Amino acid sequence: MAKQKINLTIDDVPLSVPEGTTIMEAAERIGVRIPRLCYHPDLSMAGSCRVCIVEVAGMGYYMASCSVKVWEGMEVQTNSPEIRRARRDIVELLLDNHNMDCQTCERDGHCELQNLAYAMGVRRRHFEGQRKRFPVDLSSHSVVRDPEKCILCGRCVRACAEIQGVHNLSQHGRGFHTVVAPAHEANMDDSVCIQCGQCINVCPTAAFLEKRNSRDVWDALADPDLHVVVQTAPSIRAAIGEGFGLPPGTPATGRMITALRRLGFDAVFDTNFGADLTIVEEAHELLIRLRGDAPLPMITSCSPGWINFLEKFYPELIPHASTCKSPMSMLSTLTKTFYAERKGIDPKRIYNVAVMPCVAKKYEARRPEHFTPEGTPYTDAVLTTRELIWMIKSYGIDFLRLPDGEFDAPLGVSSGAGDIFGTTGGVMEATLRAASELVTGKPADRLEFTEVRAVEGLRETYVAIGDRAIHVGVANGLTNAKTLLDKIINREEEFHVIEVMACPGGCIGGGGQPYPAESVKVLDPELLRKRAAALYEIDRGKTLRKSYENPAVDEVYDQFLGGPGSTKAHQLLHTHYRGALPRGIR
Amino acid sequence: MTTTSTNNWEEVRAAAQAALTEPIVRYIEQCNAGPEPASQLISVLHKVQSHFGYLGPEQLDAVAQLLQIPAAKVAGVASFYHFFRLQPHGRFRINVCLGTACYVKGAERVAQRIMDELGITWGETSKDGVFTLEGSRCLGTCGLAPVVMIDDEIHASVTPDQVPAILEKYLERARQGPAA
Numbered sequence: 001m002a003k004q005k006i007n008l009t010i011d012d013v014p015l016s017v018p019e020g021t022t023i024m025e026a027a028e029r030i031g032v033r034i035p036r037l038c039y040h041p042d043l044s045m046a047g048s049c050r051v052c053i054v055e056v057a058g059m060g061y062y063m064a065s066c067s068v069k070v071w072e073g074m075e076v077q078t079n080s081p082e083i084r085r086a087r088r089d090i091v092e093l094l095l096d097n098h099n100m101d102c103q104t105c106e107r108d109g110h111c112e113l114q115n116l117a118y119a120m121g122v123r124r125r126h127f128e129g130q131r132k133r134f135p136v137d138l139s140s141h142s143v144v145r146d147p148e149k150c151i152l153c154g155r156c157v158r159a160c161a162e163i164q165g166v167h168n169l170s171q172h173g174r175g176f177h178t179v180v181a182p183a184h185e186a187n188m189d190d191s192v193c194i195q196c197g198q199c200i201n202v203c204p205t206a207a208f209l210e211k212r213n214s215r216d217v218w219d220a221l222a223d224p225d226l227h228v229v230v231q232t233a234p235s236i237r238a239a240i241g242e243g244f245g246l247p248p249g250t251p252a253t254g255r256m257i258t259a260l261r262r263l264g265f266d267a268v269f270d271t272n273f274g275a276d277l278t279i280v281e282e283a284h285e286l287l288i289r290l291r292g293d294a295p296l297p298m299i300t301s302c303s304p305g306w307i308n309f310l311e312k313f314y315p316e317l318i319p320h321a322s323t324c325k326s327p328m329s330m331l332s333t334l335t336k337t338f339y340a341e342r343k344g345i346d347p348k349r350i351y352n353v354a355v356m357p358c359v360a361k362k363y364e365a366r367r368p369e370h371f372t373p374e375g376t377p378y379t380d381a382v383l384t385t386r387e388l389i390w391m392i393k394s395y396g397i398d399f400l401r402l403p404d405g406e407f408d409a410p411l412g413v414s415s416g417a418g419d420i421f422g423t424t425g426g427v428m429e430a431t432l433r434a435a436s437e438l439v440t441g442k443p444a445d446r447l448e449f450t451e452v453r454a455v456e457g458l459r460e461t462y463v464a465i466g467d468r469a470i471h472v473g474v475a476n477g478l479t480n481a482k483t484l485l486d487k488i489i490n491r492e493e494e495f496h497v498i499e500v501m502a503c504p505g506g507c508i509g510g511g512g513q514p515y516p517a518e519s520v521k522v523l524d525p526e527l528l529r530k531r532a533a534a535l536y537e538i539d540r541g542k543t544l545r546k547s548y549e550n551p552a553v554d555e556v557y558d559q560f561l562g563g564p565g566s567t568k569a570h571q572l573l574h575t576h577y578r579g580a581l582p583r584g585i586r
Numbered sequence: 587m588t589t590t591s592t593n594n595w596e597e598v599r600a601a602a603q604a605a606l607t608e609p610i611v612r613y614i615e616q617c618n619a620g621p622e623p624a625s626q627l628i629s630v631l632h633k634v635q636s637h638f639g640y641l642g643p644e645q646l647d648a649v650a651q652l653l654q655i656p657a658a659k660v661a662g663v664a665s666f667y668h669f670f671r672l673q674p675h676g677r678f679r680i681n682v683c684l685g686t687a688c689y690v691k692g693a694e695r696v697a698q699r700i701m702d703e704l705g706i707t708w709g710e711t712s713k714d715g716v717f718t719l720e721g722s723r724c725l726g727t728c729g730l731a732p733v734v735m736i737d738d739e740i741h742a743s744v745t746p747d748q749v750p751a752i753l754e755k756y757l758e759r760a761r762q763g764p765a766a
Contacts, residue, residue, distance in 0.1 A: 167656030172665040183650075183657035184643040192657070315594055582598045582647065585656045 008074035023054055023065035023076055034078055035087060035116060037204055038153035039066040042523060043162055046154045050090050051116065055083045062086060088120040094151050096127040098205075105149075105206050110515040112204030113151060134179055139189035141366050142211055142359040143197055143511075147179045150207035156180060156199035163504060163523075165479040165586065166309065168193045180207070192312050192584040194478070196305035196502045197359035197511015202522050210359045210512055213381040214391055220351040220380070221264045228351045229339075230260050231269040231331050231411075235357040235422030235507035236385050238534035242514045243389030244399040249530030251538050254404025259392045261405055269335065269411040271354065272418030274327030275430070277334075277556070278302065279417060279547035281324045281573055283434040284564040286497060290439075295319050297473070297488065297495035300427045302326045304364035305502030305511075307577060309478050313586045314485050315579025320498075323574040327421065328354050328361060329370050331411060332378040333572050338560045339411060347372065352380045355388050357422070357510030360502065369575045384512025410552035416539030417547045423532035424476040424506035425453040428499040432463055432470075433546045440466035447545050455529060457504065458483060460493070476501040476509075482586060508532055598651055605648035610634055614652045624655055631664055640671040675718035676711040677764075678756050681735040685724030692745070693732040697721065699746035700734075703753055716760045717753070 003018040010027050017026045024034050038049035045067050053062035057075035062083065065076075077083060095117055102108050134147035152171065157180060161167045168182050168191050182191030199208040220228050241252040260268045282300070289298050301307055301322045310321055325333065332354065336347040354361065364370065365379035372378060383391070392399055407413070417433055420426035429449045436444035451461050454474040462469045473495050475481040481500045487493045503509045505528035513531075520527055544550060561569045603611050610633055617626040630653065634645050641664050650657040664670045682688075682697045700719055704712040711718045725733050730742035734752070741752055 161656070167658055170656075170658035170662035172662055174666050174668075181658075183661040184646065185661075186643075579594060582601060582651060583594055585650055585654050 006070050006072050006074075008070050008072070008076065010076045011078055017070060019069075021070050023056075023063070023068050023070055023074075024052055026070050027054075027065065027076070027078060032078055034065050035119065036066060037112065037116060037151070038155060040155055040158070040202065040523075041521065043155060043158040043202075046158065049094075049151070049153050051087060053083060053087060053090070054078045055080050084120075088122060091117050091120045092122050092126055095122060096125055096129065097131055098151065099131075099148055100125075106209050106212075107206035107515075111206065115518055130176075132176065132179075137181075137187050138211070139187035140193065140195060140211065141189075141363040142195035143188055143193065143200065144209045144211050145181070145188055146207055146209065147181065149205045150180050151205060152178055152180065153204060154180070155202040155204065156208060159198050159202040163477050163479060164194070164196060164198055164309075164502070165482050166192060166194055166196075166313075167585065169199065194305050194308035194312065194502065195360040195363045195511075196308075196478075198503060198523075200359065200511050201509075201513070201515075210384050210387070211362055212387060213362065213383055214387045216381045217353055217383060217391070220353070223351075225349060226351045227266050227343075227345050227349050228264070228353065229267045229269060229335050230265040230353040230355060231271045231274070231328065231335075232256060232260070232355045233271045233328065233357055233422065233507060234275060234419050234426075234535060235510065235513070235531065236355050236388070237419075237538070238422060238508055238531045239357065239385055239513050240389060241399075242517070243386070243393075246400070247530075248516075248520075248527050249534045251534045252399075253538065254406070255399055255402040257405035257407060258402040259397050259399055262397050262402075263391060263395055265353070267339075267408045267411075268405070269331060270407045270414050270418070271327045271331055271356075272414030272421070273411050273550070273552060274329075274331030274334075275302075275418035275421040275427075276414050276547035276550045276553050277330050277573065278324050278327045278421075279427075279430045279434050280553060280557075280564050281330075281569060282322050283431060283438055283547075285322055285324065286431065286435055287438060288565075290496070297471075297498050298322050300431075300497075300499045301577075302421065302427055303500060303502045303507075304358065304360035306478070306481065306500045308360060308363070309481070309502060311577055312580045313584040314489075315583060317485060317488060318577045318579055320488070321577055323576060325370070325573055325575045326361075326364065327418075328356065328382075329364065329378060329575070330573050332365075332370070334411060334556065334560075336372060336378055337572060338556055341560075348374070348376070352378060353383060354379050354381070355383045355385065357385050357507045357513045358382075358503075359384060359511045361512075385510075385514055386512060389514060410555050413550060413552035414544075415547050415550045416542040416545040418550075419535050419538045419542070422507045422535050423453070423528075424455065424457075424501055425449075425459070425474045425499065426506060426535070427501075428452040428472055428474050428497065430547060431497060431499075432465070432472075434548050435470075436465050437546070437548060439468065444546070452499075453532075454480075455505070455525070455532070460484070460495075470496045472496065473498040475499070476506050477504045478502055504528065505532065508535070602648035602651040605644045606634065606652075607637060610637060611652065614649070618653065623653055627653060627655060627660065627663060628667075631660075631670060635670060638674075640674045642672070642674070673711065677716050677760050678736050679718050679720060681720050681722050681725075683723075683725045683727075683731070683733040683735070684721045685728065685731075687724075687728035688732040691731040691743075695746050696732055696734060696744050696749060699749040700753070703749055714760075716757060 005016045007016050013030050034052045037051045038046045047064045047067040052065045054065045055077040056063050137145040157169045160169045237253040241250040289296050299320045332352045340347040362382045365382050417430035432449045452474050458480040459474040473484040508531035509528050617623045646660050650660040734741045734744045
């Protein structure tokens with residue numbers, strides 16, 4: 001049944017909207033964007049910041065337009081002198097309890113509070129006085145928590161609970177002393193945090209940031225004794241351009257490579273190569289599992305946020321996780337073994353940098369499973385897309401004018417199947433391209449499996465491989481993943497393969513990706529769709545589209561590893577996981 | 587603590603039970619059997635505090651596990667309400683009345699002297715674990731203002747200079763050994 005239409009006026013403009021529309025949504029229909037802070041369309045309603053207040057005729061108080069639904073005959077003023085003053089006062093009060101260090105703040109220029117203050121016309125401080133004081137929490141390898149910059153909008157609390165199902169954050173205490181923190185105000189390191197970094201993405205200020213590694217990288221680049229190698233994840237090329245003003249969805253692979261060479265990296269490799277290798281190893285593992293030698297379904301293991309979630313919240317499903325290392329860790333391992341051997345470089349002199357869309361990769365790189373036998377990490381430093389953008393700008397490189405460069409062979413050669421790893425369903429699609437051939441012994445009759453591209457967050461479907469129907473599940477965002485995981489535990493469905501990516505949209509929506517432009521909401525599905533489209537465009541433009549056909553992968557197997565699933569491959573390319581107690585509450 | 591791979595719920599549950607007491611666990615199980623167990627969180631916290639005297643991280647985590655409410659949420663609720671204590675209190679609880687009559691008669695100065703003597707502020711416990719300082723609104727004995735209550739004993743018309751002697755009396759008791 002169609003919803004009833006409600007007639008109202010906003011700023012004297014008459015309009016008619018469906019019943020249940022909020023004032024804020026109604027205003028957007030006539031081109032009025034009411035200022036907002038704690039509101040996010042994909043999260044539950046908080047109504048706590050009061051920035052979006054409007055005047056409603058006949059009401060004795062200002063109403064929060066994000067949460068009040070329209071009624072028949074409602075007369076709304078969004079910009080009366082009184083409301084403008086009240087709104088400015090609210091923002092002023094937020095600012096007066098906030099640091100005055102915009103110039104030295106990581107978020108400078110991308111801060112919603114800063115932009116809001118400017119838009120509201122706040123030009124000086126009125127209420128200098130006591131300000132909240134909290135120490136910065138630097139305990140985590142990935143996420144830095146700086147409660148002094150927090151304005152208690154609660155977006156991180158809601159994102160952590162509603163999108164990721166982790167519930168690591170909540171507001172503690174009351175009044176002036178309120179602080180957003182993990183349970184018992186523990187360090188992030190001692191909490192159930194899975195280090196996905198979505199709190200960084202949704203934070204309007206710099207209360208959450210990635211742990212920076214750019215200084216380590218500058219130091220390595222300046223050290224003449226080190227051979228500094230860099231690799232870039234598939235999703236970086238699809239998003240890095242945004243940092244330099246390119247429209248979202250502009251592939252920038254060639255310029256990114258040139259920028260990295262100008263920064264002084266001695267070799268530029270492609271994490272895609274690691275992705276192709278992951279697919280070959282994982283397809284091999286899948287065949288073993290399909291034979292009945294290990295439990296089904298197999299769950300992908302590339303996303304370190306997901307692996308943290310698995311270990312902390314679903315330890316009983318650990319035997320289902322593919323033992324393959326992530327593409328980053330596979331490539332880093334080969335750089336310090338295969339590449340070092342071939343180039344005759346002492347692996348101790350190699351400094352491995354990985355540019356990732358992800359903050360959890362910073363933690364993955366520090367897991368003891370990913371250390372060399374000498375006890376040093378295979379991946380020395382992980383930079384987020386944001387950190388790399390900053391380094392390029394800081395170096396005075398005019399990104400938009402750069403000529404295209406190319407990755408170094410062989411660890412930079414990849415198929416299109418590697419590119420699509422960066423978006424949801426990509427690992428599944430790449431696996432299906434490979435498995436199809438492995439199972440049937442014939443070339444796949446198709447390359448694109450659009451039915452596994454879980455843009456809405458969750459997909460379950462059957463894919464025919466030969467005469468076999470493979471039951472697959474794809475999830476991004478861990479709340480979506482829970483749906484699939486609970487089905488496995490309750491034995492409601494028999495899946496063969498499940499792909500889980502911790503972040504919304506997959507790596508393209510990772511916790512280390514560029515902050516969106518001011519007019520774009522955080523985690524905008526449209527923004528994610530554009531970034532994904534860039535990856536599909538790159539994939540379609542390649543002649544090499546299946547991981548098995550990557551000649552560089554063959555070369556590494558022939559000359560170094562033996563075959564897929566060989567003892568050496570197991571030693572270098574596979575890992576294991578550890579369940580944690582007490583199990584997180586899911 | 588790490589485990590290999592199996593469902594570790596039994597261990598988690600056992601650890602949660604060890605942190606609480608049998609009657610509290612039974613109470614939580616009753617809540618779980620009824621409708622909307624999560625809505626019983628505050629009453630469970632009351633039970634835990636009345637037994638332990640405060641809500642420590644260990645107890646809050648155990649409540650979280652048994653009710654299956656995320657620990658951050660449980661700790662958030664516990665820290666929001668004034669009634670819940672997150673640290674154990676000392677052997678004696680000093681309660682300075684801050685009602686209007688006591689305030690006018692100098693309760694603030696008395697409280698300040700207690701803080702100076704013990705090196706603590708509101709809600710804190712002295713290093714030796716003997717005293718916890720709390721304030722309350724009116725104790726209903728305005729004729730005796732300013733009033734300081736230590737556990738169940740009333741001290742009337744207290745002046746700042748009397749504070750050291752009063753505290754010494756309780757310190758002496760503490761030295762004689764634990765309460766019967």
